[in-house]
Each structure stands twice: as C-alpha cells, then as structure tokens.
Amino acid sequence: MDQQIEYEHTQVGWLIIVLTFLIEAVLVIVILTIPSGISFQTPIPYVFVSLLLLIALFGSLKVQVNDQNLQIAFGIGFIRKRFPLAEIREVQKVRNKWWYGWGIRSGLFRGFNWLFNVSGLDAIQIRMNNGLVYRIGTDEVDNLYRVVEKSIILAGTSG
Numbered sequence: 001m002d003q004q005i006e007y008e009h010t011q012v013g014w015l016i017i018v019l020t021f022l023i024e025a026v027l028v029i030v031i032l033t034i035p036s037g038i039s040f041q042t043p044i045p046y047v048f049v050s051l052l053l054l055i056a057l058f059g060s061l062k063v064q065v066n067d068q069n070l071q072i073a074f075g076i077g078f079i080r081k082r083f084p085l086a087e088i089r090e091v092q093k094v095r096n097k098w099w100y101g102w103g104i105r106s107g108l109f110r111g112f113n114w115l116f117n118v119s120g121l122d123a124i125q126i127r128m129n130n131g132l133v134y135r136i137g138t139d140e141v142d143n144l145y146r147v148v149e150k151s152i153i154l155a156g157t158s159g
Contacts, residue, residue, distance in 0.1 A: 003066040003067055003068055003069075004066060004067050005064060005065070005066050006065045006066060006067065006147055006150075006151060007063070007064065007065040007143070007144065007147040007148075008062070008063070008064045008065075009062070009063055009138070009140050009143070009144070010060050010061070010062040010063075011060060011061050011062075011063075011118055011119060011120075011137070011138055011139050011140075012059065012060045012118070012119070013058065013059055013060060013061070013102065013118030013119040014119065015119060016054075016055070016058060016059060016102060016118065016119070017055055017059050020051050020052075020054060020055050021055075023051060024048060024051055024052070027044055027047065027048050027051075028048075030044065031044060055075070056075050056076050057074060057075045057076065057078060057079060058074050058075055058079075058102070058103055058118060059075050059118070060074070060075055060118060061073075061074055061116065061117070061118040061136075061137065061138075062074075062077075063136060063138060063144060065085075065144075065147050065148060065151055067085075067151070067154075067155075068084060068085060068086075068155070069082050069083060069084055069085060070082075070083040070085060070088065070126070070136075070148055070151070071083070072116055072136055074104075074116070074118070079104070081116070083126060083128070083134070084155075085148075085151050085152050085154075085155035086152075086155045086156065087128050087129045087130070088126050088127070088128060088129075088148070088152045088155075089127045089128060089129050089152075090126070090127045090152075091124055091125070091126050091127075091145060091148045091149050091152060092124065092125050092145075093122070093123075093124060093125075093141050093142070093145050094122075094123050094124070094125045094135060095121050095122060095123070096115065096117065096121045096122075096123055096135065096137070097110075097121075098121065100115055100117070101115075101117075102117050102118055102119065102137075103117070103118075104116055105117070107133075107135065111133065112125060112133040112134065112135050113132045113133050113134060114132075114134050114135070115134075115135040115137070116134070116135070116136050116137060117135070117136075117137030118137060119137065119139065120137060120138075120139055121137075122137065122138060122139065122141040123135040123136055123137045123138060123141065124136050124138065124141060124144050124145050124148060126148065
C-alpha cells in the first residue's frame with residue numbers, strides 16, 4: 001500500500017556542521033605543521049574521522065508525515081524513529097531551553113522522555129497513548145504542528 005506524504009522537511013544543523021569543519025581545519029593545520037608527521041598512534045586521525053562521522057549522522061533532521069506515521073531521520077538516515085499517528089494522543093508547539101542541547105537527548109526530568117534536534121529551540125511535542133512524550137526540533141514549527149494535528153485527528157477518525 002502506497003503511503004501519501006503530507007509533509008516533508010529537512011532541517012540542516014548548520015552550526016554543528018560549521019563548528020565541526022572548523023575543528024577539522026585546525027586538525028589539518030596541526031597535521032601539516034608537525035615536523036615528524038602524524039601516525040595512527042596519535043588520536044588526531046581518529047578524531048578527524050569521528051567528526052566527519054558526526055556530521056554524516058547528525059548534520060540534519062528529516063521529518064516526514066504520511067497518512068499513517070510521523071517519521072524522523074537524522075543525517076544519512078541510519079538513525080531514525082517512527083511514530084504511528086494513531087498512537088499520538090496530542091501535539092503542541094514548545095520551545096526548548098538552550099541547555100537541552102542538540103542530537104538525541106533524554107529529558108526525563110524536564111517533562112518529556114526524548115528530544116530529537118539538530119538546531120534551534122523550536123519543537124513540537126507529541127504525547128503518545130502509552131504516556132511517553134517526545135520533542136522533535138524544527139525550523140518550521142507552525143507548519144509541522146498543523147500537519148501533525150490534522151493527521152492525528154484523521155488517524156483517530158479512520159481507525
């Protein structure tokens with residue numbers, strides 16, 4: 001069965017990307033200025049590769065809503081999560097504190113279970129039928145909120 005996409009948006013974590021590339025540039029300068037060269041016995045090559053992997057895994061967050069699910073995928077799509085619309089009890093717009101951070105974060109003592117974010121402070125918060133609460137960061141909070149709200153109403157009437 002084909003699922004029709006109602007909403008799709010990819011938010012790029014520009015600050016994460018720029019900071020990572022600046023660190024990479026410093027590492028290249030260090031590698032080029034060390035007279036004896038760099039060997040794989042120093043941590044620099046491993047840090048360099050790890051930072052590139054960080055960008056690939058967490059450089060963006062794609063949010064997609066179809067007629068059955070709200071789905072998120074970080075970066076190249078290796079890290080993803082699916083939320084069935086029929087299991088979402090409510091959605092609301094929220095603003096995260098800056099210290100909540102970016103990436104995947106537990107928010108157990110902040111009123112939510114998990115936060116998925118690559119940039120900015122705006123997010124939607126979804127409460128599942130099982131009581132779990134998730135926050136999904138976005139730079140299109142109004143659009144995403146409207147689509148999810150409409151979609152969970154439709155999923156509730158069709159189920």
